[in-house]
Structure formats: structure tokens, C-alpha cells
Amino acid sequence: MDLPDIDPPAPDPADPEALLRALFDRAVAVADPMRVIPSHLPPRPEGRVVVIGAGKASARMAEAVESVWGPCEGLVITRYGYARPCEGIEIVEAAHPVPDAAGAEATRRMLALLGTLKEGDMVLALISGGGSALLTCPAAGITLAEKQALTQSLLASGAPIGDINGIRKELSAVKGGRLAVAAYPARMVALMISDVPGDSPGDIASGPTVGYAGDAARALACLAQWQVEPPAAIRAFLEAGGNPVAPDDLKLSRVENRVISAPSQSLAAAAVMGRAAGCDVRLLGDAIEGEAREVAAAHASEALKLQATLAADAPPVLLLSGGELTVTRRGDGVGGPNAEYALALAIALQGAPGIHALACDTDGVDGAAEVAGAVIGPGTLTKGPTAADALARNDAHGYFAGIGDQVVTGPTLTNVNDFRAILIHPKEAAR
Structure with a gap:
């Protein structure tokens, strides 16, 4: 696995999915043991x-x-x-x-x-x-x-x-x-x-x-x-x-x-990239725990309130968070905490214009699925079957696989927990 450029350019927020994926890749790259180990290794x-x-x-x-x-x-x-x-x-x-x-x-x-x-x-x-x-x-x-x-x-x-x-x-x-x-x-x-x-x-x-x-x-x-x-x-x-x-x-x-x-270092690196892209970056915390769908509902509420305060010419706001969410199994679907968070977030946002998000596990595996997580946007709920039914069955991975919005990385060879990013453009600018 080749090491990526340590200082990659920041994508334009006008391409939300590209920016969100770049932020995630950056968070993973700075936690690569090939970068981290040498400076901490004592003399043999x-x-x-x-x-x-x-x-x-x-x-x-x-x-x-x-x-x-x-x-x-x-x-x-x-x-x-x-x-x-x-x-x-x-x-x-x-x-x-x-x-x-x-x-x-x-x-x-x-x-x-x-x-x-x-x-x-x-x-x-x-x-x-x-x-x-x-x-x-x-x-x-x-x-x-x-x-x-x-x-x-x-x-x-x-x-x-x-x-x-x-x-x-x-x-x-x-x-x-x-x-x-x-x-x-x-x-x-x-x-x-x-x-x-x-x-x-x-x-x-x-x-x-x-x-x-x-x-x-x-x-x-x-x-x-x-x-x-x-x-x-x-x-x-x-x-x-x-x-x-x-x-x-x-x-x-x-x-x-x-x-x-640690997760805080990866979030900090993503924050630097977000600011370089022209975003107003806000860190929600690197140790957030709780039921994935409940945290998603809270984050959706915060995102909508923030968007309502943004002037049309304001820079996009980037909310970053980490931690480890949980899922209580209620159905027989294929899900993980990041995909479930993303699906619940999309449901709570109800297609709000100008809001995109990514939720992935930095080890490349969300739950037991060989999938890191998913991305969402204003059109997520219109791309597939009833999202609420998929959430009720804990089948978030099934839903995102069906609409082509999974994030699949393969083994990342590191693990600094969940990575979540919500990109919020002003509502008027998104119309």
C-alpha cells in the first residue's frame, strides 16, 4: 500500500462528495502506521x-x-x-x-x-x-x-x-x-x-x-x-x-x-484540509458515543439550525466528529453504525438542499460488512426504496448498496474509529 501525498490539495466544496471523500482519506492517511511508528520507535x-x-x-x-x-x-x-x-x-x-x-x-x-x-x-x-x-x-x-x-x-x-x-x-x-x-x-x-x-x-x-x-x-x-x-x-x-x-x-x-x-489527530488533519478548501470548520468532538440513529437525529437538527442562520454568501460549514456509535439489532438486515448513522441522518434531513455527509469507519469495515460506510446528499431518499423500512430492518448497507452510495476502501491497515463529516452550504446558494 503506497503512502498518499502527505499534503494533498483540498477539493472544491462545489463538489461535495469529492471533498468529503478527500477528508476521510486524509484522516486515514495521517494514522497510517508507516507514518506514525518511526518517530515513536525506540532504538533497537x-x-x-x-x-x-x-x-x-x-x-x-x-x-x-x-x-x-x-x-x-x-x-x-x-x-x-x-x-x-x-x-x-x-x-x-x-x-x-x-x-x-x-x-x-x-x-x-x-x-x-x-x-x-x-x-x-x-x-x-x-x-x-x-x-x-x-x-x-x-x-x-x-x-x-x-x-x-x-x-x-x-x-x-x-x-x-x-x-x-x-x-x-x-x-x-x-x-x-x-x-x-x-x-x-x-x-x-x-x-x-x-x-x-x-x-x-x-x-x-x-x-x-x-x-x-x-x-x-x-x-x-x-x-x-x-x-x-x-x-x-x-x-x-x-x-x-x-x-x-x-x-x-x-x-x-x-x-x-x-x-x-488517536482519532483527535485524524480529525485535526481533516479540519486543516477543510479550512484550506474554504470551509468554516467546527469540531463536534472525537469521542461521541450513543445509538447511531439518535446521534444522527441530533446532528441533523444541528445542521438544519446552522443552515438557517447562513447568509447566501457565507462559506460552507463543515461539521466533523468521531467516536464510536452503536446499533441495537432490531431487524435482519446488513448494517453497521456508520451506515445506520448516514441513513438516519438522510431521513432526518428529508432532502434538505445543500447538505451532504459522509460517515465511515477508518478501518474500512463498518460493523461486519466489508464496507467503510456511506455518503448522503439531498437526493438520497429518492434514489431507492423506502429508507425508513431499511432503517427499521437495520439494513443500511443494503440500502446504500442499492443506490451506489457506499464507500468501499478495502483494508486501510489502521483504525482510529469512526469519521463523520457534514458539509452545509447556505440554503439560498444551494437552490
């Missing part, structure tokens, strides 16, 4: 170094490491289709968002590799979003099938990622600092690309290198809140209190965690 130590990692960006991160350090010993787990060529580091592909046997076996081998380390050795851990599913080793007494069933239920429940990751930490033998414990007494440096609101290292990939005090009661309360009934073994494990690794555990004392790329 003289002794034994093992590179491990998990996440949708982890293989690209490994490729970037070897571009600086040369061939390395190690093992990295990434999503199917996201592998990159490495000379020494082994790249294993596994399933996301529901874990599979390939991920479980690769995690077992990673733990065995860490078990060979001694004091004086170093581990470089490459962690990015998606690692929660890819790095999978259920706690004692819990089977992979039980973890898979729980994951599917949680993903359909509408639970926010923070709640899901909190539950994952309780049920894992590698998350919540346990991966770092396995490497002790070796020194560990963890480089992280954030895909979570707030960019807390303990939340990225459910914090495999970050201690967690544990709260099994909270996990049980979250399951009840989102009406998810866990398998009996999982309930019993949580009721027994779990097995947390406290943040002050001695075996975490040799770990350094660094967040090297």
Missing part, C-alpha cells in the same frame, strides 16, 4: 527483542517496525485480509468482531513465546483496535464457544464499547494486563493506536498490557442492563469475582504504554 536494544501485537493495524505496525529495525522475531494477530509482508515477524490472520479458533491458537502460541523471555529481554507490543477479538484466550473454565456466543449477543445489544470491553477484560486470560504479566520479567514497550473514546490505554483492545482492578459485579450489571443472558459458565465465573491483575501489580512494573495515534 542489543539483546533479544520479541515483537508481538494484535489489532486491525498491527500487521502494518509490524511492517513499519521492520522498515526501521530490520527483521525481527515475533508474532502478530490481525484481521483476515489485513496481513502485511514481514521478514521475521509472523503474521496470523483471525476473525473479527467475533473471535475464532485461529485467533485462540495464535494467542496460545504468543503466550508460549512470551514465556521464554528473561530479564534483560525486551518486548515490543503493537496494539490497535480490533485486538479485543483477535487476541483471545478465555479465562479458566470458559470455552471459546461461550465467548463467541456472548460476543455476538453483546454486539447486537447496543451496548457501548466501554461496557463490552469491561466484560471482555473480566473473562480473559490475556486482557486487562495479563499479556504483560506473561512477559515478566522482560521489559515491555507497548505502542498503541487508539480506536476508543478517550484514548485510555486500558480500553484499547481491552488493555492487554494495562492493569485493571476488576469489577465482576459491574460486568454482571452491564449484562443485565443490556439484557444479555450469559452462558452459565460465564455467569458463574463473574459471580465468583473473576481474577483481575491490579494496576500496581509488580509484574506490570516493567511496562511502558504509549498512545501514538
Whole structure:
């Protein structure tokens, strides 16, 4: 994958789709590990170094490491289709968002590799979003099938990622600092690309290198809140209190965690491009959470109110936001939070002239579909069947596929969460 020009020209807002797509591409480009890793990589130590990692960006991160350090010993787990060529580091592909046997076996081998380390050795851990599913080793007494069933239920429940990751930490033998414990007494440096609101290292990939005090009661309360009934073994494990690794555990004392790329940086880069294009850029936040259709309704209301205040000769307004939205499964369609947001936004805007938008996941995968997201404009609702019916069935991807307005990128090899942009031209100028 060739690196795009770091300072591409800004498209003319008179071509809304071109500008919106360029903004998204810019947000992805600045989070490319080949750009980010070199400036954060410490000098290669003289002794034994093992590179491990998990996440949708982890293989690209490994490729970037070897571009600086040369061939390395190690093992990295990434999503199917996201592998990159490495000379020494082994790249294993596994399933996301529901874990599979390939991920479980690769995690077992990673733990065995860490078990060979001694004091004086170093581990470089490459962690990015998606690692929660890819790095999978259920706690004692819990089977992979039980973890898979729980994951599917949680993903359909509408639970926010923070709640899901909190539950994952309780049920894992590698998350919540346990991966770092396995490497002790070796020194560990963890480089992280954030895909979570707030960019807390303990939340990225459910914090495999970050201690967690544990709260099994909270996990049980979250399951009840989102009406998810866990398998009996999982309930019993949580009721027994779990097995947390406290943040002050001695075996975490040799770990350094660094967040090297975050959604805020990608939004800032898109904002620079938007201003260069002549837009009045306004950032709504990089950590927005909530039900996709509800956030879309709120953003549509804000966009319409803003448009009503614009003079005919005013520059277009660009609203940028990030974060991680959720979808509560109500139907049997194919959808994801970005496509559902875009469809709900179009419905709420009701064909308002002069308003266009894009909503995409920076990893190129929205939900379980191999589609980044979608674009909308004043004609979105007139291009296909009843949009409200598609939304009711959670079939936003089906709707946008039918009208040709999906955004398909393929693997982007990075992951800094959702990217949303709403371009608002003055109403009079749009007529």
C-alpha cells in the first residue's frame, strides 16, 4: 500500500462528495502506521527483542517496525485480509468482531513465546483496535464457544464499547494486563493506536498490557442492563469475582504504554484540509458515543439550525466528529453504525438542499460488512426504496448498496474509529 501525498490539495466544496471523500482519506492517511511508528520507535536494544501485537493495524505496525529495525522475531494477530509482508515477524490472520479458533491458537502460541523471555529481554507490543477479538484466550473454565456466543449477543445489544470491553477484560486470560504479566520479567514497550473514546490505554483492545482492578459485579450489571443472558459458565465465573491483575501489580512494573495515534489527530488533519478548501470548520468532538440513529437525529437538527442562520454568501460549514456509535439489532438486515448513522441522518434531513455527509469507519469495515460506510446528499431518499423500512430492518448497507452510495476502501491497515463529516452550504446558494 503506497503512502498518499502527505499534503494533498483540498477539493472544491462545489463538489461535495469529492471533498468529503478527500477528508476521510486524509484522516486515514495521517494514522497510517508507516507514518506514525518511526518517530515513536525506540532504538533497537542489543539483546533479544520479541515483537508481538494484535489489532486491525498491527500487521502494518509490524511492517513499519521492520522498515526501521530490520527483521525481527515475533508474532502478530490481525484481521483476515489485513496481513502485511514481514521478514521475521509472523503474521496470523483471525476473525473479527467475533473471535475464532485461529485467533485462540495464535494467542496460545504468543503466550508460549512470551514465556521464554528473561530479564534483560525486551518486548515490543503493537496494539490497535480490533485486538479485543483477535487476541483471545478465555479465562479458566470458559470455552471459546461461550465467548463467541456472548460476543455476538453483546454486539447486537447496543451496548457501548466501554461496557463490552469491561466484560471482555473480566473473562480473559490475556486482557486487562495479563499479556504483560506473561512477559515478566522482560521489559515491555507497548505502542498503541487508539480506536476508543478517550484514548485510555486500558480500553484499547481491552488493555492487554494495562492493569485493571476488576469489577465482576459491574460486568454482571452491564449484562443485565443490556439484557444479555450469559452462558452459565460465564455467569458463574463473574459471580465468583473473576481474577483481575491490579494496576500496581509488580509484574506490570516493567511496562511502558504509549498512545501514538488517536482519532483527535485524524480529525485535526481533516479540519486543516477543510479550512484550506474554504470551509468554516467546527469540531463536534472525537469521542461521541450513543445509538447511531439518535446521534444522527441530533446532528441533523444541528445542521438544519446552522443552515438557517447562513447568509447566501457565507462559506460552507463543515461539521466533523468521531467516536464510536452503536446499533441495537432490531431487524435482519446488513448494517453497521456508520451506515445506520448516514441513513438516519438522510431521513432526518428529508432532502434538505445543500447538505451532504459522509460517515465511515477508518478501518474500512463498518460493523461486519466489508464496507467503510456511506455518503448522503439531498437526493438520497429518492434514489431507492423506502429508507425508513431499511432503517427499521437495520439494513443500511443494503440500502446504500442499492443506490451506489457506499464507500468501499478495502483494508486501510489502521483504525482510529469512526469519521463523520457534514458539509452545509447556505440554503439560498444551494437552490
